[in-house]
Amino acid sequence: MLKQDRRSFLKTSALIGAGITGLKSKDTKAQTRHVISEDRMGVLVDTTVCIGCRKCEWACKTAHDLPAGDIESYEDRSVYEKMRRPDDKALTVVNEYSNPDPTKLPTNVKVQCMHCDEPACLSACIVGAFSKDESGSVVWDTEKCIGCRYCMIACPFQIPAFEYDKALQPDIKKCDFCIERTTQGQLPACVEICPVEALTYGRRKDLIEVARKKIKNYPDRYIDSILGDTEVGGTSWMYLSGRDFQELDFPKLGEDPAPGVSESIQHGIFAYFVPPISLYALLGGVMWLNKKKEKSKEE
């Protein structure tokens, strides 16, 4: 079919191969920032302390320029009849779970981005719009995002939300751990407003110590488990509870980082570009052999 000799064929193949390797090897250098600092911060949520006042919801909206409304309106507890999820208009919400023992108080659980150490969103994002900052925050970059919503597919906690009603510049909305406030030495808005100190802000490793101590000192109050200590490779936000976490609607997740399997397959297929280039060479060989066979038939 194509006229050319073996020499030029090999030469061109080699050139193309070199071109592909040269071109692609760049993308192994990660463009996204994924810093795991020893001193990264976190928050310990003690669900046995939370009274469900929802002041954190108000503070969060105020800090992020979202319509917050009157702080008194947050005293309405009828919102607890239905489970709510964070979305583009509320980056954190509190839910209530009635106690199976009616003499005991219900449990309130604040929900927001967990700020994973191995974030699935960061691994999945097509343009690397997510980064894990050394402060521990997983933040989203509006300059890069193209709005594909793959982060929402990837997130094991179902956190990122999208502005479906915007025709131009829709954002991915999620808790940013108040990175603007913390870099100026302020506390995250929710932690600052919490009237009962259900939220403790601190170095993640210190928080784990605190949590372990609490569990040890009050074995009747807490179950012996810190959610977020090891789940999907560890998260910056961690929870203590007096009840099984699945009763409080936390997803049952293993200890392996969420992007693990996907990344190892991806890296297997692209291991130094050996597999694609070998396939190229193999197909080139098949093509050349078949051509030669035909030529010898003609002669």
Place this chain on the structure above:
Amino acid sequence: MEHFMKPAPIEKKYFTPGVMVFVVLAAIGLVFLAIRFIGGIGAVTNLDNQHPWGIWIGLDVALGVALAAGGFTSAALGHIWHREHYHAIIRPALLTALLGYTFVAVSVAMDLGRYYYIWHPLIMWNGTSVLFEVGICVMIYLTVLYIEFLPIVAERFIGRVNLPGLLSRLNKTVDSLLRALDRGLDKTMFVFIIAGVVLSCLHQSSLGSLMIIAGPKMHPLWQTPILPLLFLLSAIGVGFPMVIFESLISSRSFGLKPETPILTNLGNIIGPILGIYLAFKIGDMVIRQTFVYLTTITTESVMYAIEIVIGVIVPLRMFLSEQVRKSPAGLFIASSLVIFGVFMNRLNTFLVAYTPPYEMTTYFPSVGEIAVTVGFISIEVLLYRLMVKIFPVISHPQKDVAPQTKFSVRGMI
């Protein structure tokens, strides 16, 4: 004298009642698309924060890529394995892939919240992202497809360049440019053909890897680490059925004799490929012991059963029968079933299997989403019909011509 089969433009009138139906469907789709641009994705689709991807990704993109696999499978068979016999199907398959991938790209853009940033992945790389790999591969492959199509454009216009008005002075220049391009491509086309096959293998499989990161959000019947292999095998498996399906439809539509002998030969290959695919699919189910999910009647188990039985096992059995392979009707039905099977598989993998931990509502595509999908398919059909009228794509018997090799050029010695 003998009538040689040679690709040539189809000379038949464009508009028929059937074509008008497609025009209407296309127009309806475009109206809904306009609403998406005015009111945002939420104005047209049923997507929400629980279900970020709908049929625009699951069908328009994932199924679209799979059904365009005929382009690379027939290129591999015809050019790399050098089976001259199949050359009649390469051009129609190439055109299908070209239009298919073009609309995959368009569909992705429509589904992106910020479609005007679609070029971002070119300069903002994320090596760990499967979607990045798929995006880059599809972009390069689309370019390769256009390059592979260029010789057909050259063949059509060399010696016939006739620009209107003042531009007619450039006729000679354009003609010689086309000739130079054609000669250059003739020498280097093999590079693009092999690249096309490699790129296809890469992104067809990676399309399966896409959902792996969803982890436990996906039903275990479909969530498996061998998803990329299953996607690649099913894409190779659906490539030739798609070629047969289209060839039979266009023969009927243009009143040509179906190319049954070639299609029968293609049919011979399909059985074994489907067999391998089925073996992996069942083997995966046995090893991961997911068959336990089939013992109760749920949406998932029913959809899985339909996918496997009607979409794989029945057509596999049909393609193994010589009687089926020799009759156009049998080939048509069996091929349609394979296409249906892959349709079900992509639908199941991307939408049915996806159950987020906090699911308050269930997703079903809105009228607008379906209208846009149907509209895009209609535009593809309309463009295909237009292209085969302009360019020499479909082979049909012609008098007084000698058989020519594929890249030989009109007007050259």
